[in-house]
Amino acid sequence: MSDVKKKAPPWLMRTYSGHSSARQSNDLYRTNLAKGQTGLSIAFDLPTQTGYDADHPLARGEVGKVGVPIASVEDMVALLEAIPLGEMNTSMTINATAAWLLALYVAVADRQGVERKALRGTTQNDILKEYLSRGTYIFPPAPSMRLTTDMVAWTSREIPEFNPTNVCSYHLQEAGATPVQEIAYAAASGLAVLDATKAAGQVAPGDFAEVVGRISFFVNAGIRFVEECCKMRAFTRLWDELMETRYGVQDPKLRRFRYGVQVNSLGLTEAQPENNVQRIVIEMLAVVLSKDARARAVQLPAWNEALGLPRPWDQQWALRIQQVIAHETDLLEYGDIFNGSPVIAAKTDALLQGARVELERVEQMGGMIAAVESGYVKRELVRSHMERLRAIERGDITIVGVNRFQETAESPLTGRAESAFLKVDHLAEREQIERLRAFRARRISDDVAAALRDLTDAARSTENIMPASIRCAHAGVTTGEWGDVLRKIFGEYRAPTGIDISTSVPGVKDREQALVERVRKTGQDLGRPLKMLVGKPGLDGHSNGAEQIAVKARDAGFEVVYDGIRLTPQQIATAALEEGVHVVGLSVLSGSHMDLVREIMDEMRARGLKATPVVVGGIIPAEDVSALRTMGVAAVYTPKDADLNRIIGELVDVVRAAQGLSSFGLLA
């Protein structure tokens, strides 16, 4: 093994994780690190991501669900206990409240006695894609960008090894972006951050190149792995070129496209989930094979993510995949194995060319912020996503086990379905609220009040938000209090939904025409056009499913009321009443479906809407499906229901049944 030394160093290996409580997540992190994981990737729950405390009404049912709840410095201390921050490289998937979570992280480092300069890691902090896809934004674009530029300026002075923003093309792909759109919009988002930082004037001109060097990216790797590999090469070339021409950065190292990867979680299937393992391996190859465009950090999802929360063993399997590729194979012994390949070069050029054209279009609109605010980018993404779904419906895109090769033997892995994933701790929410209230009672209220006053002053002025936030962290301010102060000053934002697109395609297929006819006929039977409310309750911002249903129902002839994300059960029930809808469709992907649906149905009953049928879509385990049906939900859809025409056809029959009309039956 004499040539071991020649190997390139492997990428950082992480697993995106966190759940229930700081203490339980800390156990998980330490177990994962002991198994050879080389960095941390913290998943926060939705209340933490959107700046609410666990006892806020909007947080109900969401605490500890999709990540760890962090309410205060005390939680952060527990989360990072016995993990030496000076040696760790920590990625935090946090955006609207990134400044706050970074402040808590720094406060913990202060308490551990670690020098700030030694801190390494990443805050995701890419707010633009939150408006487009992930949905955990709070404030309007202008104050949000101000928080971002404050963080960029502050980290470059105080913790120069830290990546203050991780521009995400990952979620753009989830929202439907083609590789060209992914490159163009991610690059445009990066430019928006850098332009804003430059304009804010907090960074000395001589230091700007260093700031450019700290911008990193977070990319999605999909199953078309040759194209994905070329995408990474095209990204690398485009960023290098832009940094040189636009900002005059001379040092090629600072122009380097540095990126981390999570392979495509939403592409994982619920049907025959064992096949996800080979999907994950292949998707990973796309981002590690090419040395010149290799990922700096990789996190792999677990094979059973489409079913529920992965168990420690599932996460271990994901980590072992990375370790086999890095340590068993000879990959790291070679230079770039694609240089000189005409196929790779041609594909890379084509993507680069397309991306330049789209980037130019965005620039013409006044840059990424303007293009997002106008609804342009969202519309383009919804359109691409719709086209992809149509291709799946037509069978032009094969998904093994979903639209082809569906027959399967019984799987020993999922035989007892209820034990094939981790159950969320049902006491987590109550315990977090108890901890939070005890903490509030314990802290020194004068310190808290003074720190919040400082924060208010900083937010109102042009003072950098970080020092005041760190003072808040030390004083015992909570996540909700920090969020409330800024909400009051900056206001809250509702992003364009992007569903005001025309998807009319030439030559509507017979099946769609039949559906349009069913909707029209039912509207006639009921005296007015069919009307549907599409609702997204809770804090979960993954709105793609809701948007696709809304667009599809509109195209079938429904009048669709869609109010966007983050609605309370009361707001949804009120909308159902005021709008006089025939059916309510709810989308929940955060795992909080049981609590939220129950509350909405209670609220609807209280408003006399007992007879209005409710259908639910989301990542919902089989046993919850039957529980929801027992609760009175008319139909439940999970990711394996990919045929939108069928779903809308069933919605028509759900309405007909509720109104005492005979049903049409399955759409031919």
Add this chain to the structure above:
Amino acid sequence: MIPEAPAYWPDPAALADAVALRDRGAIAAALNLLDDRRQEARVRASVLMNRLAARPSSGAHVIGITGPPGSGKSSLSSALIGVWREAGRTVGVLAVDPSSPRTGGALLGDRIRMLRPDDDAVFIRSLASRGELGGLSPEAGPMSLVMLAAFDVVVVETVGIGQSEVDVAELADTTCCVVQPASGDAVQFLKSGIMEVPDLFVVSKADLGVLAERTARELKGAIPRKPEGEWAANVTLVSATTGTGVAELARGFDAHRAWLDAGGQLGDRRRRHQARWILKRLREEFGVHGIERLGGGDGLIKELLRERVPPLTRHEELRKRILSLYGSPEGERT
């Protein structure tokens, strides 16, 4: 013949009384009934409207807000709702969005911009335009009357520029047109030749500063001069983001309402709107020829303005009169 699905039919008189008490379930049910084209629903809707019309008229105000897509109408409505609620006034909103001409489907997304507290004094109903060119579905007129019976202020919000001002002006006491700075909207508007129609102009996104001020100047320059005593439209710069100008605009609406009242014009205006609504519905169903059989549009309007029969009932009577003139059996629409 439209088949009747088995349904629970509300008692229209009781519904009317509950609407006037601002019972939210009743308001929703009344709006559904007005939207329903089945024969039984039409009969009941007539009774409902007659009962509401028999009530003494309140001090309520119907405000039409129109403007091109993206001009900030819904954000503006949202900001206005805040001002009105602070003054203790109740608000009903009818938000109209375009329908797809191909399938009749529509995406109604106006509520999204109307952030509001869970407040029983605000009620929002979205409505599809259903192929009406002017951006208003035929149901909007009667629906605004139901809301008028329940709320202090009724906002009817429609999309478009040009024809939509004309249409919304045919059901609103006060019509307001929203123009976005530096968008070319103002130019479009000036070219459309209907500067006479809106009672108030709003230039939105006043936070854009100089651009907004320039657009306001352009509009002001184009507003026709009015003789003493007549209403002269003005231009308000508003920012829904910062709240600038919102209270001023609300005062502008009140001033126009007061001006209508002082001159005794409010009742006339509303009666004229209802007469024109009837004429329009008849023209849609029977064409110009059908109207001629009743003696022509002008004569019909005069006749309608003389009497005080509520519009749905009057419309139904006139339909039957035309049908009998044509010699066809009265009854269902096909």
